[in-house]
Amino acid sequence: MASSLKRQWFEFRRFLRHRSFVFLLFCAALLAFCFFVAYHADNDLERSHEHIEHVRDTRIRHPFRSENSDLGHVADNAPLAGETDPNTVLKSGVLGNYEPEEELDDGSPGSLGKPVHADNTAEVKRAMQQYGFNTYVSDMISMNRTVPDVRMSECKYWHYPEELPTASVVIVFHNEGWSPLMRTVHSVLKRSPPHLIKEIILVDDYSDKPHLKGKLEEYIKQFNGKVKLIRNAEREGLIRTRSNGAHAATGDVVIFLDAHCEVNLNWLPPLLAPIKHNRRVMTVPVIDGIDMNTWAYRRVYGSADRHFRGIFEWGLLYKETEISEQERQRRKHDSEPFRSPTHAGGLFAIDRQWFEELGYYDDGLQIWGGEQYELSFKIWQCGGGILFVPCSHVGHVYRSHMPYNFGKLSGKPVISTNMVRVVKTWMDDYGKYYYIREPSAQHRKPGDITKQLALREKLQCKSFDWYMKNVAYDIELSYPLLPENDVWGEAKNLHTSKCLDTMGQPIPGTVGATPCHGYGGNQLMRLNKKGQLTQGEWCLTAYGNRLRSNHCQKGTVDGSFTYNRATEQIIHTTDNTCLTADESMSSSTLKLSTCDEEHMDIQEDSNVGGEKEQPAVSCTFFRKRPRQGRTNVRAAQKQSSGESDEDLSANIAEAKRKKLRKGQMTASTAKEKKESDDSDAAESDGQEEEDGPGCSGQVAHAHISNAHSSKVTELTEIDTPFDRDAQAQFERVQAELKKGIDTKIYKGAALYNATIKEDSVKGNASSGLVRLGQIRANQYVKRTIRWDFAPDVCKDYKETGFCTFGDSCKFMHDRSDYKHGWEIERDYQEGKMQEEDDDKYLITDSEDEDSQFPETCPICDDAFQTPVLASCSHHFCEKCAIAQSQKRKKCPIESCAKAWTGSFKYAKDLEKHLKEKEAKNEEVSDEDSDE
DSSP states (O other): OHHHHHHHHHHHHHHHTSHHHHHHHHHHHHHHHHHHHHHHHHHHHHHHHHHHHHHHHHHSOOTTOOSOOOOOOOOTTSOOSOOOOTTSEEOTTSOOTTOOOOOOOOSSTTGGGOOOOOOOHHHHHHHHHHHSSOHHHHTTSOTTOOOOOOSOGGGGGEEOOSSOOOEEEEEEESSOOHHHHHHHHHHHHHTSOGGGEEEEEEEEOSOOOGGGTHHHHHHGGGGTTSEEEEEOSSOOHHHHHHHHHHHHOOSSEEEEEOSSEEEOTTOHHHHHHHHHHOTTEEEEEEEEEEOTTTOOEEOSSSSTTOOEEEEEOTTOOEEEEEOOHHHHHHOSSTTSOEEOSBOOSSSEEEEHHHHHHTTSSOTTOOSSSSHHHHHHHHHHHTTOEEEEEEEEEEEEEOOSSOOOOOGGGTTSOHHHHHHHHHHHHHOGGGHHHHHHHSGGGTTOOOOOOHHHHHHHHHTTOOOHHHHHHHTSTTHHHHSOOOOOEEEEEOOEETTTTEEEEOTTOOSSEEOEEEEOOSOOGGGOEEEETTSOEEETTEEEEEETTEEEEEEOOTTOOOOSEEEETTTTEEEETTTTEEEEEOTTSOTTBEEEEEOOHHHHHSOOOOOTTSSOOOOOOOOOOOOOOOOOSOSOOOGGGGGGGSOOHHHHHHHHHHHOOSOOOTTBEEOOOHHHHHHHHHHHHHHTTTSOOOSSSSOOOOOSSOEEEEEEEOSSEEEEEEEEOGGGSHHHHHHHHHHHHHHOOOTTSOOOHHHHTOOOOOOBTTBOGGGTTTOOSOSOOSSOEEEEEEEESOTTBOHHHHHHSOOTTGGGOSSBOOOOSSSOHHHHHHHHHHTOTTOOOTTTTSOOOHHHHHTTSOSBOTTTOSBOSSEEEOTTSOEEEHHHHHHHHHHTSBOSOTTTOOBOOSOOEEOHHHHHHHHHHHHHHHHHHHHHHHO
16 A cells, blocks of 8 residues: 555656656646736726716716716826727628618619709700709619719728717708708618608708708708708808807707708718717718719728828818828727818718807808808817718718899908908917918907807816827928918019919919909919918929919929019029010010119110100009099090190109119019109009009000999900991901912911901991991990909909819819908008008998988989989989989089999888888877877
């Protein structure tokens, strides 16, 4: 027995010394250690989650609770909003819990987003003019048409939380086409989980189309209250109408869509899930394109896996750039949402109560423009965030033009004023870069921003410097901080009175010189202290010996130009050449030529015939007083004053003491021109002045009258003498044809394009008797010419302050229609810089407008009898106006004296004002009698 125990003990000791036992023991110890570490890690993670939930419950209200909560102050080193949601999981190969079935081609027009072409060109043209897109084709397409799935393939396998917040979809419209508006509604209902759509709110911004009245109200009844309709009592514009829709919403999340959209497959859960995880996050879908002609649905970015985030350049134009490497590394999957500094402004989702705490949109913003930046800055700086969601796609139609205006709000510089309001409220010291980029905006009045500054203080929002360094850190890579402008304004040729002009050329385009108009736009140039010459967002660079406009090289703000104040020349420093008008070619052509001091100081005579040409007039672009007396005078009568052309030329030359540099492009500032302009103005007193901005001078063959300017275009009536009218030109062509055409000598397009019609019983072509229209006027042939001073300016944006294309519009959105360089110089010289009227650009109410009506007729000085409105915008009695027009045919008010067209409009507004005043007086008299 003892020997047996000894034997077993010996075998056991021998086993312990064996290597395999040592290995097994090591593995067991390692396994135990791993279990120990995992156990403690789980406990730490659980405690961390409990702490996060505790902080969230104490500082941030739950998305679905209605009680108010103190937002508190988020520390500058706190993590950015938009972190990955642990409850949203990607399961490879397993379709997501909200993933619908793939839509199939049913063969109907436009199915799966295929293009539809129409042959009825008349109907298509009418639809395009009326709505800005082809509603004729849209009406041929089903309201419930299928669309192609343009998402990344990875998007099909995301699993979102089962309990998501409900959504109120707000759709704002004004005079929208029927089928685009209703297809937007149908697509939302068709491709959204029914329990997540609380309501669709249609907000009518005072439409007057018949199909948007009773027909619309009857149509939406089929949705059993899911679709609601509210109407504005007056036209309020996009910004305020959206706020009205948000006020009426009852869902947990408010989603804004335009009135001509189609949502794509499974678009809604990806927008709602990040908001459920963090209610301070605003989510933005990827916007696809719907063709305005064929209604074809397509991607805008070409590839679904290319991601771009929204940024801006310093003129606050919306731009996009590919997501940064920092943002790529933060995400585990390419289809995850990513942070963006700003957004385009049209389509997004936001927690309703968070939107309310942010004050909705700033109620001081008018109509449209700048609201996307105001909301973006406010969200980021006040503790929220913006996420672009790659797995949510919405198609959008971009109009060809804006088919309507804004009534009494049209023509006001609301876009620039909105931008200034945003700059002063949120951009702190960075606002100076906006004024460098838009120098004419520095005198705009943003209105009272006390309420917005108080909101920023209440929410304890961060600085704009924090925003630039932590959120928009990649903006300066593409658009660096701008150096100060050395000079800005119009670059003017003193000899020809023409200004540097981009002329609306597509990029890249040739820069030329055109008559100075003083309206800014494509003639408003900036030369910064680092030598970069720019117009708007484009850079002007040397291309050979020519000047070309092109995209500025990203990340650069320097250039090769300088301004010599001594010689008033714009110099290209690389080859020491000066910007010069090329007289050997077109008058609008520029070139870079050698800076010749002697050539610049000598005024050469270009008249080859030997007769000295009248000196050019160097104009200062001030708004001049209206001309007194007759405006339509024959050119031959100019000698009746007793002063010859030579005397007039001598007087003008004597008044201009500064030598004119022929051909050289120059620029000048207010300080340098003050003394010379004052002396010029003193010597020019008593001279006859033309209407509007421009040069006073002689026209060789015509008399210009009745000029009318709208700052973008100008209408001018020209009286042409006999020897230059259409009949005279025709007779000269016939005379040349009888001589025979020498093919070696070019005699003008009119001659070579002339054709001889066959003879007829009514006459022959050479006699002109078979031609239609006026052959020869009694004295003159009057022509009306429309000058487009800014062909590259978007007319919808200029006249209405709104453009459906937004920042994707290929025309320039001009903001320089309020205070131009020549206006600022004039105010500086006249000492009026501090005399601005704060209410100049505030939209007044009806009572303020009514107070402007006259109480009596200016002619008879008695109460109005059948008031009418003359073409000069003054009110008169009908009888007095007719009698006056038969006598003098111009306004009897001495300060006006404008010519009348002979037609008068019935003054409905004045008549209404007089009746309301009479009714008020009767009420007051009744109250006095009762007492």
